[in-house]
Amino acid sequence: MTNIYFNRWFSTVYHYMNMIRDNPDGQQFTFYGTHSDPGHISLQACEVTEREPAVKGKEYVDFAVDFCRRHRIDVFVPRLNMLDIAKEIHRFDEIGTKVMVCRDTELLERMMDKDRFYEAMADTGVVPLPEYYVAETAEQFEAACERLERNGHRVCFKPTNAEGGMGFRIIDNAIDPLQSLYGWVGLSISFEQAYAALSTVERFPKLMVMELLEEDEYSIDCISDAQGQLIAAIPRRKSSGRIYVMDDKPELAEIARRTAEYCRIPFAFNIQVKYNKGVPKLLEINPRMSGGLYLACLTGVNVPYLAVKALLGQPVEPVVPRLGIRASYLEWPVLMKDHEELPIKN
Template identity: 75%
Template sequence: MTNIYFNRWFSTVYHYINMIRDNPDGRSFTFYGTHPDPGHLSLQACDHAEPEPELYGAEYVDYALDFCRRNRIDVFIPRLHMLEIAKEVGRFDEIGTKVMVCRDIELLERLMEKDRFYESLAGTGVVPLPAYEVAETAEQFAAAYEKLRSGGHRVCFKPTNAEGGMGFRIIDNERSEQDKLKALYGWVSATIPFEEAYRTLAAAERFPRLMVMELLPDEEVSIDCLADADGRLIAAIPRRKSSGRIYLLENRPELLEIASRVAERCRISFAYNIQVKYNEGIPKLLEINPRMSGGLYITCLSGVNMPYLAVKAILGEAIERPEPQFGVKASYIELPVLMK
């Protein structure tokens, strides 16, 4: 029996646990989970769960290490405090716990700070980058906005270390007062006028770094990737967001080539995700997440059980290169789950 531990994850890890549990080899696993919310959906798929304390830095690493020791964890798949855990991965090695994390600390630090990662890829030809500037004062923000706008770009911004869509805003100066009134009765919008953003940012002498970027208005694609422990690419599956909740799994040569070049340069191990967005037919990098993506359960409809294969990879087992089924059109709906 192999013990697997997921710390504070998204609710979609519920699917990944069940994908590993329902593996085609009929292997048995025991799943452990922690989360500050004892009713969190991710814990409902676990065999053993406990509330996770609000700890940071070295204290959190000590907690996770103790949890792994107490429960004889064989494979630890972290999301929360991934960088801090990676820096202390040797301590987990000593107790026999394999941690599914990028061990290249310098690379991991760059991946966590988008501006640093963009700098490392500039001029390499690995993947096209959007035009961008970094700002941490209102004056820098204004200068970045004007530079990008003068280059013919619509402009957006996002914190350099944000996850997902957190903090993402599109600068839109065209909204009339009537439009603003209508917006109060509709969905919350990600748009904001420049003057409003500038006034808010000017309230602080300095603020956490923002990426002020070219807006990429066209289709968004996530490329879910699987690699072995040495970062050699095993599979890459592009998942394009279509209308509403519809996704398409597509065999796009330009995206598979991006995945191959990223793997060759970065050597990220196990499961990770490359996000790109198109502008005038060119796929440009948004970010790379060195972990399983939130939408991986849809990608696995290709017939490739990436969570289970990632576990096999970290256990050092041979993996036959899978043949994903492309041309899959999929969506998702809410389903009731009986709570433990």
């Protein structure tokens, strides 16, 4: 029996735990989970759970090490505080816990700070980058917008350290402020509104001001071995509504191959690109399983389980995903276990 621990993850990790549990090799796992919310749906896939303390940095690592020691955890799959955990990976090595994380902390730091990562990826030939500028003052923001518009681009911006779509906005000077009050909340904002907000401070946290990529967006879910050798890559395109298409796109498979070769990210990672004028350009690379991975796994590649096998040092052969398929998702009711059945430690 292998004890496997997921700390604070997305709700869809519920699926990943069950994919590992229902593996084709009949390997047995006991699942442990922690979260700040004892009612979080991910914990319903666990046999043992605890409430996470409201701490950060070294204190959080202390908590995670203690949890792994007390429960004799064999495999730890972190999302929250991944960098802090990677920096003290030796502490987990000492207690015999294998951690699904990239040990190259310099690379991890760059990936979590988008402007540094773009600088590192420039001129490597791995993946094309959008035109972008970094702004920390309202004047820099204005200059970046003007330059991008002169170069024929629509403009968007995003904090350099944001995860997913947090803080993402599109400059749209045709927006009707009154109409926007009566319509759906959107991502668009006028330059005047953005500039006015940014001008309220002398210096703000860094923003990436960049060309808006206006064509298809792909999330490429990748699985690699412990040395970062690519095992499989699954391009996933958002279509209409809730429909996703796992496309056979050779240029995206090549981007995944070059990324794996250059970055050597082990186990599971995700590359996000978006096309503009027919060219796929980098949005970000996440050194972990993506939130939508469960859709990509419908191609016949059980990424969560293969990643665990790779971490445990078990052989994992290259897999050919079944591409050209369409998929969707729906809400699925889950009967919540009582707290008596699902103990939460304070």
